[in-house]
Amino acid sequence: MTERPAVLSVRGLSVRFLLPGGRRVAAVTDAHFDVAPGECLALIGESGCGKSVLASALLGLLPANARTAGHAHLGDLDLLTADERTLARTVRGRRIGLVPQSPAAHLTPVRTIRSQLEETVAQLTGVRGRAALRAAAERAAERAAFPADHLDRHPHELSGGLAQRAATALALVGEAPLLLADEPTTGLDRDLVDRTVDELRRHVDADGGRALLMITHDLAAAERIADRIAVMYAGRIVELADAGTFFGAPGPRHPYSRGLLDALPDRAFTPIPGMPPELGALPDGCAFAARCGRATDTCATLPALTGSVACHHPVPAVRDLVTEDIRA
């Protein structure tokens, strides 16, 4: 799948928050993954597991008390060491398009969608002149299936689905090779979730060079469009798997991933016992051991991500899993 170089290549990415009193919160620890051109990688996990922090780190939007380590290469640029000027002028909007969690909060409330699209087009592309900007903004709206007769409305006059499309249109203006969608479907109903993620998928398929990293806790949305699944637990990626293998047979190998799937209402509908550990007080060993039915004494040591799964006793693979481009 990766004859062409990956669009995004994350190696050993860690994020620590320094708190008063010398406390440290390990929000993301040692993340490794690639996103290939034309691929959709879904990063899934419970709320508070560090998914959104990872997205903020890629965009250079972490608060001042955060410390990062590792690399995140977007082409030849390392996003973690790039300065603010580079990120603001060449990365955000231009090389990474962000589809936000809450479009209603992302859009400027006092301006129409048209004016926001025109501003974005003027900032990110070479289009100049009122008539040309107007036409380019209308094309941008059309690309995200945003209806032209709603362009002169303000964000509060739009339904959740239309606001989501407006935000997607803005994210697509810069023709960024990487689309980063952070919980793009929270609070939407099922039909809208399906339409929103289908549109994201369409933008990846329409231009084979583009890639999508979708951060979500909605497993149905991930199953619908993802090529590969990365499961995050307590700041670590504990499993990377092909989406077909993950949601179909033989299923995921990490006990946590299996627990997540078993919690779905169309499966066993049984929760994983307990709650995730605090990121500020992680155990030395496997962070999932306290909730895991397969835990043994070996779980007091930290399992490495070997092959596709970070667990001392994963569910055995029925056949060799597709473990491409995991060079952990």
Place this chain on the structure above:
Amino acid sequence: MLELRAITAGYDRRAPVVRDASLTVAPGEAVGLLGPSGCGKSTLARVAALLHRPDAGTLLLDGTPVRRWRHRAPRGLRTAFGVVFQQPRLSADPRLRLADLIAEPLRATGRREEIPARVPGLADTVGLTGDLLTRRPHEVSDGQLQRACLARALVLRPRWLICDEMTAMLDASTTAALVAVVEDYRAATGAGLLAVGHDQILLDRWCDRTVHWDTVVPTGKEGARPLTPVR
């Protein structure tokens, strides 16, 4: 029996959000109300929970018509309902520690002395352990805060539970855990449930029966009938 009869409600009398909606929940029954975003199902749930006064129609509680809503409703009726909303951040006082958040209904109804006996056990039931109870909402995750909001809804041992998109913001495991808490409570107390949502798979799995919004509101009735005042 919780009966909504021909309820018309909204935020502008000239343009009601809900017209002529009828729905019944029997004691101990779990009813799922399914509908798309913006159809008015949350408004109907608020009417059922005595939180929104309808423009027309009747709400019968065990055969007695409800005449007053919100703070004007008699305490005995208000405390018969436990309500859980979609967004825990918007339904929790940011200044209260989780333990106080859960205990607030007991304080508000002058039953302070029941707090030590009731709150720790209930917190344990919803999966909140010691340290979390001393934190304020900004120090916990959405899932943890929603657990506290569910405990707050159960603290007065209501006969009716209204869950308005309780799990829409939550991951699969937290969803399954909170639904299990609600079902354990209902099994122990025989409380009735109105669960509003847009996830048919979830509601079908959770509830005794799922009614679609289209069957709650008669078709072709939009604006056809003059409004009758609430008696």
